Amino acid sequence: MINPSMLSTLGIVIFAIVGAIALYFFAMGAVELFTKVTLGQSTSRNDQLGKRLWGTINHAVGQPRILRQAEGGVMHFLHFWGIAIFALAIIHLLFERLFGAVLFRSPVWYLIADIAGLFALVGILYSGFRRYVQKVPRLDTGGWKEERLIVLLISMITLMVVFYFLSYGYKIVATASIPGEPERYTLAFVSSWVASWFAGLDPATARFWEFTFWWLQMIMAFGLLVSFRYSPVIHPAVAPLNIFMRNLGPKGANIESINFEDEERETFGINKIADFTWKDLMDPYACAECGRCQDNCPAYLTEKPLSPKKILVKIKEQIEETVAPRVAMSTEGGHISFGVTKRAEASEEGVEEEEVKKLVGERISTDEIWACTTCRACQEECPVFNEHIVKVVGLRRALVLDESDFPGEAQLAFTNMERNSNPWGIGWQTRGDWAADLGVKELSEDSNVEYLYYVGCAGSFDERVKKVSASLVKIFQAAGISFGILGAEEKCCGDSARRLGNEYLFQSLVQENIENMQNYKVKKIITACPHCFNTLKNEYPQFGGNFEVIHHTQLIARLIQEGKIKPGSGGENLKVTYHDSCYLGRYNDEYAAPRRILRAISGLQIIEMERNLNKGFCCGAGGGRMWLEEHGKRINTARTEQALAINPEAIAVNCPFCLTMFEDGLKDKEVSETIKTYDVAELLARTM
Amino acid sequence: MAKGILVFAEQRDGKIKKVTYELLSAGKKIASQLGEEVSAVLVGKGVSSLAGGLGEYGADKVYVIENDALENYTTDAYANVVADLVKQNEPTAFLLGCSITGRDLAAQVAQRLNTGLLTDCINVMVENGQIVFTRPIYAGKAIINAAIPEARPVMATIRPNVLPVDEPQAGKSAEVVNVPPNIGNVRITVKDVIRQVSARPELTEADIIVSGGRGMKGPENFKLLEDLADVLGAAVGASRACVDAGWVPLSIQVGQTGKTVSPNLYIAAGISGAIQHLAGMSSSKVIVAVNKDAEANIFKSADFGVVGDLFEVLPVLTQEIKKLKA
Amino acid sequence: MKIVALVKQTFDSEAKIALEGGKIGRQGISLIMNPYDEYAVEEALKLKEKNGGEVTVVTVGPDEATEAVRQALAMGADQGILVNPGTEDIDESTVATILAKAVSSLEYDIILGGFRAIDDGSAQVAGRVAEILNLPVVNMVTKLEADGGKAVATADIEGGSAVMEVPLPAVITAQKGLNEPRYPSMKGIMQAKKKPLKKMGLGDVSLDASQVAAKVKVLNYSLPPARAAGKVIPGEPAEAAAALAKALREEAKII
Structure with a gap:
């Protein structure tokens, strides 16, 4: 006997045709996406497949990053799992429709399917609620023009689930008298509840409505497949791939070097979309525009023109306008809308990029590009592992290396670094003078030491930071560490130059430093600045400089643990808050060592700011911003206010830039007389 | 011969x-x-x-x-x-x-x-x-x-x-x-002469700069600096803090992210001497610091320092210089 | 428009000056293009961008001064000429004579230079070149417009500034404030390696050593006494202020 749940032959034919059309559109969408993404330059993301797979599963199944934010997290968790399992329920029913095969008869399956449907429904409606009723700021809800596609998608998913339940309700009624059938649905509480509305309907009528709603539900499902080609919201399809393709290298080594020996090369930065890597071009498609990045971006939160999300959106706009053959997006307001483009007749390969807005300066303004502190808060939050900072650095490279169009303050810093190997332009010969009376060896006198203490520019030249250097010397000497400095032979590490886009200058500084260090057979390096630390540790290996690099707080924590340093008592009670620097914390995952030192000093009470650890808020000086003028509300002022909110008596830092920024912030707030900023090492040294 | x-x-x-x-x-x-x-x-x-x-x-x-x-x-x-x-x-x-x-x-x-x-x-x-x-x-x-x-x-x-x-x-x-002149061939025509009346010299070209910092406490007190500048024929500068506070325009900011200056005489009043400021003026020939904080960094770079309240020091300094110049 | 920019390589302004064998040591000194000449090169490039034409950079100095010319080429100048006098016994008249000779073999509508160099600061080379080439000179220019046979320049004068009009060709020297020199792009740096840079000796500009003998003779070099540690003037504010005024007059001789 033919299973009454099966489609007729005509039905199967129609289904096959509709399905084929939907799949065609879906496949074309995939091909087009592939075309867009592969416009980018090559980059390798096929190592460590096991780790990639495991990470993808972890972040797809558990969604730890998404769940960091409770409301949005629950919303996403519900509709992600709801729709995923619900899709299986649709396929399950499809087997019955096409082959008369019922794969699962256990009532538990129907319970799961109903729960999934309910989750999907609640989740998707909640997402609409958040977007249109709560208007959660980070979602940047736009006007009808921008939102109509999203409304359409939410409606289609909602209707798909509703039609499913209606179809099943009628199915239960239609099969009520068939032996064995009702037992399948005993736990399917939603479908059964819907069926109760139609109880007593004659089976044939019920069958008719069952099939009608099934068709409607399938049309919605196919519609969603078709929409893949036209919708910019293809996040669900690309996100898992993007997580799989995430950068597994050290977080501090994401910026790729440029080969300046390549004489063929004419441009060095990202001037057009084809200058991005394919991964950079994939990122915007994985992006769901959830705005978690901008919610943590110090530039955005202090009302600078930059939002990490908008950078990705604008890159997508640029790709679409340049290559998308059929659909253009409105570029107004950074939102995306739907419409047939005048480029509809353009070839599949796309149009010449010259015809559209310039990527650098027009699509993405220079103010946006210069506002980034490279603090990595955006990437730390991004649930799909998008990489914003390499893009910003690439765009800066275009402005610096190709266009030579950048803030005058940056030019001064560059020139100073070129001529005197430090951003202030103080005579390079005086770099070692701070140590003159401290009994510190220079490697040119004696290179037979265990550690090179790489002092850095601030520690060598800034009167305030020289005190930190002196504290470190005191600690190292007390612990009997064998160390020396390079003195006048030390050059700026290049962190700021690289992040300001001047890769050429960066590499010349790196080469000089590596040459000097190798000359003295340096193996281990202590740095007193997390920027030097990150650059020496993670970026110097790109140029053959492989050293064991340790941040001073790491070394000191170890020395305390080994009993080589005995912190004394400060003799006073001091309520201290510790500020995580971006480059020690987020870039190098060192949150514990500085806190261990503080805890070892008796008399210190450590209190934590609301934004701490990997959510720590940048001081405003990273990414070379130390050398640029900041207009409007200052990031350091914002961070100082966050610290003052918990009433500390002192602020502890691990970075000379943070030190300067907090001292300035405290002066702005007119509390610098009472609240002081110290490097962690200073707090220790003064007890010894 | x-x-x-x-x-x-x-x-x-x-x-x-x-x-x-x-x-x-x-x-x-x-x-x-x-x-x-x-x-x-x-x-x-x-x-x-x-x-x-x-x-x-x-x-x-x-x-x-x-x-x-x-x-x-x-x-x-x-x-x-x-x-x-x-x-x-x-x-x-x-x-x-x-x-x-x-x-x-x-x-x-x-x-x-x-x-x-x-x-x-x-x-x-x-x-x-x-x-x-x-x-x-x-x-x-x-x-x-x-x-x-x-x-x-x-x-x-x-x-x-x-x-x-x-x-x-x-x-x-x-x-x-x-001596009877033979003017000869004059190829340059002067179209206009702009005399500086009371206007002070351009910051970057000035021989003397009088500069104020956070210690000035407010825009109204810059009058003290201006009086001193007028006696000296000096330009008036400021540290970033004053610009941030909106007391003075960005155009007179001296320092890393402002103007780099190297006058013969730089008088820093109420400026603590952060490196960002020093970077913009440390090549000045003679640096004078007036600051009530004896520990202020600026004294390390100064040739002459007065530890004291600038509100007391500056008016007297202006008067004394006026006397010397008379 | 044919534009010539005269440049000089100097010590970096932060360079630590030391004596070696009674002369200024060159050991470990960062060498840069004289900042005032950078203004001149920048202005030359601006004129070229506005009026078309080409910019030739001319310098007199040892072979290492090539770096300064390369920098100008990287900024966008079209060709460079370096004349190595082959002796260190040169003065401003020597340099001006060589520059003038090198320039006279070129076509030029305007000659730009820094009004002074930051090393010897003598502020006379460009003026001498003008005199040798029988051209008018406007010094310390802070604003320049040049086209169609004349230039209008705003220049510092005693007690103010003046707007002057001068027929071209003329020599114009740059004062701080004229412009903000550009930072060479990578493309500029790469192209500069391929741009023509002629290295010449005295013979190549038809001069011999006797024609360029220095007229100034340096008898000796010395370093000023090391800067004394800052002097904190003691006393009550009013008292200290008076003492300060006196010290500035009598000790520092600055007011």
Whole structure:
């Protein structure tokens, strides 16, 4: 006997045709996406497949990053799992429709399917609620023009689930008298509840409505497949791939070097979309525009023109306008809308990029590009592992290396670094003078030491930071560490130059430093600045400089643990808050060592700011911003206010830039007389 | 045969500039050692009345070159008449003040006479019968003694306000010689002259800068700095904190992200001396710090420091300088 | 428009000056293009961008001064000429004579230079070049417009500034404030390696050593006394202020 749940032959034919059309559109969408993404330059993301797979599963199944934010997290968790399992329920029913095969008869399956449907429904409606009723700021809800596609998608998913339940309700009624059938649905509480509305309907009528709603539900499902080609919201399809393709290298080594020996090369930065890597071009498609990045971006939160999300959106706009053959997006307001483009007749390969807005300066303004502190808060939050900072650095490279169009303050810093190997332009010969009376060896006198203490520019030249250097010397000497400095032979590490886009200058500084260090057979390096630390540790290996690099707080924590340093008592009670620097914390995952030192000093009470650890808020000086003028509300002022909110008596830092920024912030707030900023090492040294 | 020391008597708006007296005193000193005379050349329009007074300061003879075309300085006209005079008189040495005018004129005349020129000298003396000049180079980081052994005349410009002026000898007059000018070919037309009335000099070009920091406490107190600046003919600067606070415009910010300046004198009032500020002004020749915090970094870079309340220090400083300048 | 920019390589302004064998040591000194000449090069490039034409950079100095010319080429100048006088015994008249000779073999509508160099600061080379080439000169220019046979320049004068008009060709010297020199792009740096840079000796500009003998002779070099540690003037504020005014007058001789 033919299973009454099966489609007729005509039905199967129609289904096959509709399905084929939907799949065609879906496949074309995939091909087009592939075309867009592969416009980018090559980059390798096929190592460590096991780790990639495991990470993808972890972040797809558990969604730890998404769940960091409770409301949005629950919303996403519900509709992600709801729709995923619900899709299986649709396929399950499809087997019955096409082959008369019922794969699962256990009532538990129907319970799961109903729960999934309910989750999907609640989740998707909640997402609409958040977007249109709560208007959660980070979602940047736009006007009808921008939102109509999203409304359409939410409606289609909602209707798909509703039609499913209606179809099943009628199915239960239609099969009520068939032996064995009702037992399948005993736990399917939603479908059964819907069926109760139609109880007593004659089976044939019920069958008719069952099939009608099934068709409607399938049309919605196919519609969603078709929409893949036209919708910019293809996040669900690309996100898992993007997580799989995430950068597994050290977080501090994401910026790729440029080969300046390549004489063929004419441009060095990202001037057009084809200058991005394919991964950079994939990122915007994985992006769901959830705005978690901008919610943590110090530039955005202090009302600078930059939002990490908008950078990705604008890159997508640029790709679409340049290559998308059929659909253009409105570029107004950074939102995306739907419409047939005048480029509809353009070839599949796309149009010449010259015809559209310039990527650098027009699509993405220079103010946006210069506002980034490279603090990595955006990437730390991004649930799909998008990489914003390499893009910003690439765009800066275009402005610096190709266009030579950048803030005058940056030019001064560059020139100073070129001529005197430090951003202030103080005579390079005086770099070692701070140590003159401290009994510190220079490697040119004696290179037979265990550690090179790489002092850095601030520690060598800034009167305030020289005190930190002196504290470190005191600690190292007390612990009997064998160390020396390079003195006048030390050059700026290049962190700021690289992040300001001047890769050429960066590499010349790196080469000089590596040459000097190798000359003295340096193996281990202590740095007193997390920027030097990150650059020496993670970026110097790109140029053959492989050293064991340790941040001073790491070394000191170890020395305390080994009993080589005995912190004394400060003799006073001091309520201290510790500020995580971006480059020690987020870039190098060192949150514990500085806190261990503080805890070892008796008399210190450590209190934590609301934004701490990997959510720590940048001081405003990273990414070379130390050398640029900041207009409007200052990031350091914002961070100082966050610290003052918990009433500390002192602020502890691990970075000379943070030190300067907090001292300035405290002066702005007119509390610098009472609240002081110290490097962690200073707090220790003064007890010894 | 070259003989005598010739001095360029610089005047503006009918007044002899002080550097002229400094030149005459220096000229007299070396002339007496060489057993020669000192003469001066005075160029302009209606300036002959000034000639006699130069005698009191040591000029034995004053050449006056007057013409309507010489009312305002132009390189061509002045170079033509002065070079002609020098050629005719063949002095041993021709000295000018190292002002904008003196420097401009000296280069042209030196080349026309195919001789050497030492600029911006801070001392002049006679050693072994040879006139020796002292001049700083590398922004004062090195000093040379130099001479022009063969070419004549020996030419030099002398930095104003460095050499002493001898007491004028009242009643001593100079022989005044009127020289008919040959203006020659003047290729440059002056279209407009913008005199600085009370406006202070441009920050980056100023010889003296008076700069305020957070310690100024508010925009209304910048009047103290402006008063001091006016007495000194100085520009007013500020640290970033003042700009941030909106007290003063960004255009006067000195420091890493503002203007880089290197005046002869930088007076920092209420500025703590963060490296970002020092980077913009540490090449100033003389730095004065006024700050009530004796531990402030700025004292490490300062040549002269006053630890005290700037609201008390600045007004007195202004008054005292006014007295000295009077 | 044919534009010539005269440049000089100098020590970096932060360079630590030391004496070696009685002369200024060159050991470990960062060498840069004289900042005032950078303004001149920048202005030359601006004129070229506005009026078309080409920019030739000319310098006199040792072979290492090539770096300064390369920098100008990287900024966008079209060709460079370096004349190595082959002796260190040179003065401003020597340099001006060589520059003028090198320039006279070129076509030029305008010659730009820094009004002074930051090393010897003598502020006379460009003026001498003008004199040798029989051209008018406007020094210390802070604003320049040049086209069609004349230039209008705003220049510092005693007690203010003046707007001057001068027929071309002329020599114009740059004062701080004229412009903000550009930072060479990578493309500029790469192209500069391929741009023509002629290295010449005295003979190549038809001069011999006797024609360029220095007229100035340096008798000796010395360093000023090391900067004394800052002096904190003691006393009550009013008292200290008065003492400060006196010290500035008598000790520092600065007011």
